[in-house]
Amino acid sequence: MAAIFSRPFVSAFLYQLNIKKTISITLLFVAISMLISYGSTSIPFLIIIRVIEGAAFGIITTLLATLATSIIPTERTGEGIGFFGMATSLGASLSPALALYIYNSFSFQNILLLALVIILSVFCFSLFIKNIFIGKETKMDHSIIHDIFDKKALFPSVLVFFLCITFGAVFSFMGGLGEEVGLGAKISLFFFIFMFVMLLIRPISGKVFDRFGYKVLIYPSSISGLIGLLLLAVANHLFVLIAAAFFYGIGYGILQPTLQSWAVSLVAREKKGTANAMIFTGMDLGMALGSPIFGMVAGIFGYREMFGYSSICILFILVFYMFSSKNQKLEETKEKAVLIQKN
Numbered sequence: 374m375a376a377i378f379s380r381p382f383v384s385a386f387l388y389q390l391n392i393k394k395t396i397s398i399t400l401l402f403v404a405i406s407m408l409i410s411y412g413s414t415s416i417p418f419l420i421i422i423r424v425i426e427g428a429a430f431g432i433i434t435t436l437l438a439t440l441a442t443s444i445i446p447t448e449r450t451g452e453g454i455g456f457f458g459m460a461t462s463l464g465a466s467l468s469p470a471l472a473l474y475i476y477n478s479f480s481f482q483n484i485l486l487l488a489l490v491i492i493l494s495v496f497c498f499s500l501f502i503k504n505i506f507i508g509k510e511t512k513m514d515h516s517i518i519h520d521i522f523d524k525k526a527l528f529p530s531v532l533v534f535f536l537c538i539t540f541g542a543v544f545s546f547m548g549g550l551g552e553e554v555g556l557g558a559k560i561s562l563f564f565f566i567f568m569f570v571m572l573l574i575r576p577i578s579g580k581v582f583d584r585f586g587y588k589v590l591i592y593p594s595s596i597s598g599l600i601g602l603l604l605l606a607v608a609n610h611l612f613v614l615i616a617a618a619f620f621y622g623i624g625y626g627i628l629q630p631t632l633q634s635w636a637v638s639l640v641a642r643e644k645k646g647t648a649n650a651m652i653f654t655g656m657d658l659g660m661a662l663g664s665p666i667f668g669m670v671a672g673i674f675g676y677r678e679m680f681g682y683s684s685i686c687i688l689f690i691l692v693f694y695m696f697s698s699k700n701q702k703l704e705e706t707k708e709k710a711v712l713i714q715k716n
Contacts (some may be wrong), residue, residue: 376431384650393504451582541663570622598624606681
């Protein structure tokens with residue numbers, strides 16, 4: 374939750390920041406906080422450290438995304454964000470499995486040591502980042518709302534919110550589904566296939582975005598994600614689980630970076646940081662709410678039924694986008710009619 378509040382904060386001051394120095398200092402700060410938490414058993418102290426690390430995570434990821442989207446050529450926005458998302462997804466997919474292995478084989482303290490080594494390594498690499506400066510489009514002073522919000526990026530951020538509600542449900546309750554349908558440890562195959570498909574599809578979808586735009590990707594990716602969730606709702610065999618991972622991997626792997634690329638392409642260059650912050654805030658809120666909401670649903674109806682209900686979020690994406698597209702076409706038709714009358 375701390376990341377949710379830190380993202381708008383950093384986007385508000387993005388114009389004044391030295392991005393390279395801010396990333397390096399924040400990484401060093403995280404390393405120090407992890408170091409002083411090593412061996413601590415005080416729950417309140419560890420909660421404070423976790424809040425600090427969460428806020429730092431929100432700052433660093435927003436700045437890195439802004440850095441990436443600012444140096445990517447406009448005509449290759451989709452491809453660039455696809456590769457950027459591929460790297461973040463790889464880290465997010467591998468880290469839980471690695472952490473569980475270390476915890477079961479060694480101890481929790483070893484997880485902290487590995488995390489500290491990784492943070493320090495990233496800090497060293499950050500020293501070689503080429504710095505950029507995000508300047509305002511004019512010298513006029515704007516309100517803080519202007520700096521943390523752009524209505525052009527709102528709609529993609531809302532769509533990614535609904536997408537990530539399902540993501541939170543999937544990654545929180547696959548273990549429960551495995552126990553419910555008798556698949557046990559085989560449920561881990563879902564994550565490996567999901568990760569493989571997502572890594573494979575993202576660079577391809579990015580190139581499609583750059584050539585044809587987001588419109589050709591929204592419907593097929595949403596339908597694929599919907600099929601994946603519905604397959605989880607009827608999963609009773611390993612083959613069905615594999616198929617669900619394949620379809621959901623395609624859906625999420627295409628839809629998330631497409632929505633981010635779309636949001637970034639809608640705003641001015643100096644507002645790319647704002648667009649990224651809004652997209653990531655939507656993702657954080659979706660994942661944060663997905664677990665408790667569908668956890669209650671699973672407690673009442675069971676895990677398979679819960680995944681069936683989670684597919685409603687994908688239906689929301691399809692319905693909202695369909696109405697948005699119709700409204701956009703109507704506006705374009707009106708604008709053409711006005712131009713014809715003037716001529």
